[in-house]
Structures are given as C-alpha cells and as structure tokens.
Amino acid sequence: MADTKMTKSAGEHWVCSVLARYGWGAALTRDGLERTDILAVQTGGPERKAIEVQVKSINRSKQEAKWWWQLGVKSQQAARSDHEWYALVMLDPVQLTAVPRTFIVPRDHIAAAAWIGHRNWQNEPGVPAGRRNPGMEHARVGTDIVADYEDRWDLLGTSTKKSPHHAPAVVPRTRCRPESWPPRRSPLDDETSGVVLSRQ
Template identity: 50%
Template sequence: MVGDTKQTKTIGEHLVASELARRGWAPALTRDGLERTDILAVHTGHTRRMVEIQVKSARSGRWDKANWPLGDKSQQPSAHEREYFVMVASPQDVSLRPRCFVLPRAHVAAAAWIAHMDWLTTEGIPAGKRNAPVSSSRVSLPVFAAYEDRWDLLHVDESECPVLLPAIYRDYAQSARVGLPPGHSWWSSLPEW
C-alpha cells in the first residue's frame, strides 16, 4: 500500500532527526529528490562535523522478521567519507519502540551484496529456484544487530569505522562465490572485523 510505505518512511526520518537532535546534531530533512540523502546534519560541537544520512525504514510484526530492501542505489560506492545509513525497524505494535542501526554506506553496500549473493548461490538449491537480481537484495535485522544505536559512528569517517557485520560476512567477501559489489572500497584492502 502506498500510504503505508510513505507513513513508514515518515516515521523513520522523523525518528532519526529527533535522535540526532538529542545527541547534539542539527538535522535538516532534505526535499524528495536529493538522491542518497534524507537528512543533512551538522554537529553543534566545536568541530561542526557534517554528515549525510539515508534512512531506510521497515515495519514488521516481529523484530526477527524486520528486513530492508537494499537495491542497486544502496550498493553504490560511497561518494565521500561521511555518508551513512540509519536502518529503522518500526514494529507494527505501537507499544514497542522502534530500533535504529547506524552504519557507514560502505558497510551497507557490502552487506546488501553479500546477503543476496550468498542467498543466490547457496549450494543445494534446485536450478531456477533462485534467480532474483542483486537489485532485489534484502538484509535482515540480525545482520545489522551490532550497529544498534551506534550513533557514535557518525563522528568517525567511513574508512576508520569498525566493521560490525557478522564475522562470516568477511569470509563471504573473500570468496569467489559471493565477493563484493563492483567498485567497492574494500576490494583494495579488506578491513579486519
């Protein structure tokens, strides 16, 4: 439903803006049409650090079923060191608080590619059963679990951020079966995690 999708997007963007403000950031929601950026934020401290944030919101009846569609645009290389995603898991039950996961763009791009390519190339699946393109990637909440409420990562440039993806994802990134998306910064030097 179009209304539900727009409402979910609104919930996520306004939640993230309020969480940023609580942490000393001055957030500004961008107009629709500014690709890859939903919120521009400047930290009010002496450094005046500015970041670009793309918000991805998902609604689900159960926490363990939350997942985010992360297509081609989400898998593009970072334009600079201060591009982030905040993944918002908003439960259908309004008595439960939404959860936020803060990640640098390169981490999201890698996770989206790895999750999809692992699913696509898993051994033992009959031929023709899995043929969706990588643009149809979906990443579930457990993959991003270690990034929950990591607002502190907004103060760290992407190349200096610790990688908190599941350890098996590092193995997948190095395998010929899964690998990394084209143009990803980790091709030249895969970080430790």
C-alpha cells in the first residue's frame, strides 16, 4: 500500500516544478494551512499576479473506473477570491518516471464537479434506488468530469470567475441540486463564478 503522505508530497512537488517552468515562483505552505498547499507569484510581467493552489494527489489504479479524487465537504467550499485553483494530480505507481497527469481546475468548478459526480454515482443505471445514500462528504471527482481541464496550466493567472466551465453542461432533471447543497453560496447558482449548468 502506498504511503499517502508520500503521494501527497510527490504531487505537490510536481506541481511546484511545473509552475516554475511557467514562470511562477512557487512555495509550499506549512502543513495544516486550510485550502492552500502552494502559494505562487508570477515572476514575469509588471502585475506579479499571485495564486493559491490546493493539490489533490492519487496513485493511478489499473482500473480506469477507479481514477477519481475523494473530496470532502471542506474541499467543496466556494472560492473566496478569483485566484483559487485546484491541481488534481494522478501519479503512476509503476512507471515512477512517467509524467503525472494533472488537471487544473478553478475552485468553484471543483465544487460543481463534485456535486455532478456524486449525483451521477447515486443515480448510476442498474443501481437499485436507495442503495447509494452517502452524503456529499463522500463525493468524488473522476477524470471523466474534469477531462477538459487536463494540463490547463495556461489558465493560471486569469480570473477564475472568467474561466470557461468544462464539466458536463447538462444535468438530468432527476439529478437536480437538492436544497441541502452543502456550500452556503453555491457556485451552481452564482453567475459570477463562471459555473453555469443547464438543466433539462
């Protein structure tokens, strides 16, 4: 079994190394700092933009169906600024020198993606009604939902509220957001977040 702390460390250092190649001066925060694993400042240009990045790392499973990141309620909290990002990192536990897959996602988009993934899982065809009742604290985000965010390092430095939303655009009526949606300010309902989902 892989050491989860080493997986976390490998993912964070990988993200820092790529940020440096894109001209960001990146630094890891102290363990226990909520919401942010990496603080980075843009070294080129007059504005010296700053970003906050939370990193979630997993080891790739042999079964593609298990390629997902677990996101608790705190991880689904809405952004407090327009420069909060997630880096979802997938490491190869066999080919240790293989380039990790990385998905760069605005924080508000992650909250929406977690809800979509959880509702899809609960309503998966063939699963009897009532069999999958865990709450949003057990939500997960899979590569199928964030596929279009892969290697979008170019988005960093732009306003997350202006970033295009790439998660599935249509949520079936049977999966409409319940009133118990965890965040007090739902990114699904906030036009300024850039997350606008249509419903059939």
